[in-house]
Amino acid sequence: MLSQSTLSPAERRFLEDGVRQGFRNDGRGLLDYRPYTVETGILPSTSGSSRVRSFGTDVLCAVKVDMGSPPADKPDEGVVSVNVECSASVAPHGELEGGSSSRATGRVGGGRRDDSGEGWSAYLGALLDDLCLPPCALDKKALCVSPHVYAWHVNVDILLLNAAGGVLDAMSLAMRSALRDTTLPSVSVGSRDEWEEEDTADGVQQSKPPFDVDERPTAGTPFPAQDIPVCVTVGQVCSHYVWDMSSEEESCAEAQVTVAVDRNGRCVAVHKSGMASIDPTGLLQVLKDAGRVGVELIKKLEAAMAKLGTGQPVVRERLGFMAA
Amino acid sequence: MDAATYRPLPPDVPPAPTVSFGAAERSDGRTNEDVRDIEMQTGPISSAVGSAFFQIGKTKALSAVYGPRQSMRQARTSSSGAVNIDLKFAPFAVPSRTSMAERERYLVGMLSEAFESIILVERYAKSVIDITCIVLEDDGGVLSACFNAISLAAAHAGLEMTDIVTATSLYCMEVPSDTSQNVVYLSDLTAAEEACWLSSGQCTEMHVGIATSGSSICFLHGTGSLLNPTCAEQLLGRAEEICRAIGKEMRACLKAAYAASQNAAPAKTTATE
């Protein structure tokens, strides 16, 4: 999704001719995806973690879960917050002021105001939270332990180690597999009367009932992540739709549409960005194809997770953390 | 939030929003397709190069354009200008005084991407165009209100643009009636309606910005479970209708403002000798 190198007119013409012939620079067809490599459970200190790589793009995602009080306006729901961090090598464009650079590089994610590129990663976090965790994909009520008192605060931290196109897709894949890898510990909350009696002793300060946590992973309940969608980004290059773009293709893409698709092919969110405008018929066609591609992606992801689940401890030790 | 903070109930507590089918009205008397009445005015801020005020229902947005002017930063590849949008919620805009920083940043990210494609930035080499937008009151539909305010302000400032682009917000919901699963299409929710339906997840929302003379989509953001092609087609059709209506109003408003400034100017000499 992010590319700094502005292509020369010669490269741009060669690439666009390729797209017109349906044969891209690395031999893929317009609809073909580069294979993703997915690993889960690589950070034991976290509640759930995953790493997604696809030919240059490298995303690490970790989920930490802790107990807190539910928000005031939604007393019966838990809280999920998504936070994106970029390693310095990825966000050098930060110092290019305003949106002019994004015009040249056709990046998803809107203008960047400040110098250090935080604005961009903060915006990405908010976009991912909006696209992949809408109410219909994740029932936050399931995260509430006891209304008004305790609820799970889920922190999803995504670290972008290297960006070579398709960053939003890789991040959504990493987030989904990390949340699928997360288990919520089983918690038993003290009964109601213990709560009352402690309250009067402290006067105004309303304390919380005691709770104890069963640490054993086997005792916990898996995080309700089966309905979380996966993002599929399509670029419009000389009025052809190109899927899973490399960074070169992204700098030639006039407009980009990102569709979030859940496991039974339902489009859960759609976001258009990029410089040019697109016509409605094109958009509807993209929605249809996105459904198909999304389902395929999630099915393959589930299969890979299942395979990983079995051989998990063995594979990781032998290869080492940063294995190829 | 341990101690519950006291919040005075707003004087006219609107009755809980109800969903109705067909012609029956919504809680504030509008049918499902009705858009709240719109008011717009150009040039409220004299010091800015161009400015505009846009009101839809009770939601009010005020936008001002400064520049193009010398770009401060060392942008090497500055063959084209830059658009720098700054959006603020007035402290009194929202009932609870929560910090709106995150929401502001999110809206800025959305808006700046759209306006870089609308304003012909390659005609403003080495300069930056600063656009500020203040939300005076938030009664739902803030994103499209700000979008329209900025679009009108940019046109009034005389910035070169590809088109008059207007935005609107549309929603659809599956309401189980006795006969069958019935999908209801609503446009332009108020804050109360948004609070009631959007956060509970039954409602699919879609914000669309359409170039009014060519009907292509410049801006699109939607979330919700009913984004399948059929519903999307319905939503886009309605969005086009509403956006074109707003666009027509904007063009009339701009022409009136231009004519007024001509009549005011004593000798009507052509600008360039």
Added chain:
Amino acid sequence: MNVSILTPSGPSPLDSSGGISSQQQLVMPGQVIPTHSGYMRGHGTTEENGQLIATVCGLVEQVSALIYVRPLRSRYVGEVGDVIVGRVDEIGNGRWYVEVCSSQRAQLHLAAINLPGSVQRRRTEEDEKEMRRFLAEGDILSTEVQRVQSDGLILLHTRSAKYGKLENGCLVQVPPQLVRRQASHMVNLPCEPPVGVVLGNNGYIWVGLPQRESARDTINYALGEVTYQAVSPPQRQAICRVRNCIAALSAHYLQLTPQSIMDVYSASVRGKLEVSSLTNPEVVRDLIREYIKTKT
């Protein structure tokens, strides 16, 4: 529409040899290098109380009396006569600033190029305004290192027939160490249909349509001659296959020569591998394993 999700697999076939021949000595920073009397100290080393100490992790190289350590992976260090491919970054006061993946941008002076129609005259103010017509920002060009200043600044020139703007192809970036100085850097690979490759010593490799033979011999072939040509599908397939083969060799840190590229190319054709399948790391691993078998 093929979508595939893999899990991490075994080590790459080359972990053992890693493309380093046995007699070369791999040194770590701080390691003492055995020396002979009257040696000359090269870069990558330092002297401490009479002993030659390596300052970078790399291979000890010896050229007659000179001993130096060639780092395994670093940015490109220019040498006079290197053929390199660069991208024009900026144009200012009579020169092009060219990005060559080195510590600083190389410079190509207006005086160091062939003017159109290759007329020989002093460069005027007019030429300076016309610079964008020869090479604009972002353009890719093949060039040669004319001089390297003491502070490492590389000065380029394109005053020969074979250098100039590159068209009709795409660029691949590999670590500079994988492209050694060799007989010819601008080669037409004998695959069917032929593919033109420019192996830049700085790790930039251009893969595109073959260079026109005739224009290259005449001394005064000017920059403007290169034009856009439509690329036919078979030519495009060959170019993309070569591009993927180069990426495969670079992923496994193998030397890039016209011969090695052709070997991997014919291996992939023999194996009836689709061009797009070469983006799959596992397919690439098997292909390289097979290529090494044929080589040793």
Added chain:
Amino acid sequence: MEVDEQRVPEDEQDKDFPQLLPLVTPGERIGHVSAYRAGAGVYERRGHLYASKVGEKLIEQDDSNQLPVVSVETAGLSGSPSVPFTGATVLAQVTRISPRRVDCIILSVEGRPIRDTSNPYKGIIRLQDVRPFEIDQIDMLECFRPTDIVKAKVVSLGDSRSFHLSTAEQDLGVVFAKSTSGHPLVALKWNEMECSKTKEREPRKVAKPSD
């Protein structure tokens, strides 16, 4: 994707603003590439010409063998802000003088004042751009003084900080200056001006007044 036929109805032409030329707003189609050439305030997309700002549609036929030029003119204060472009004649105020160049801020482009003065565009006039002849004998102090108003032509966009200006033509140079005693100077010769009060002579590179 060909943008289909015109959506904004033609009858929308301006009934109630008879005395003005037809008003257009951005996005309205005003012609086809085969019929007109694009002027200011107009952009071309897929063969059609569209207005890019609010203003009056103007069609000029400058020379017979070429297509007429259609442009959108915005008169009066609400004129569209202009940015210095290569070849534009600008009015600039000198701020700093050094032996090899003169720094100035650009006040107006092609007669249109730049209204946003908080962060003005900067320009420099290099030694070789002051006048076309005897470049090596130029003494900058004999040509310009700080606070002089200079009419110049933009030579190039220069680097990211300032535009490159030139006064190398007869009608370019100082158009308004104050003498050391603070009174306006009157142009005498191409290189001399005279103080209106003290009749003191001061050297300047004077713009030939276009009388």
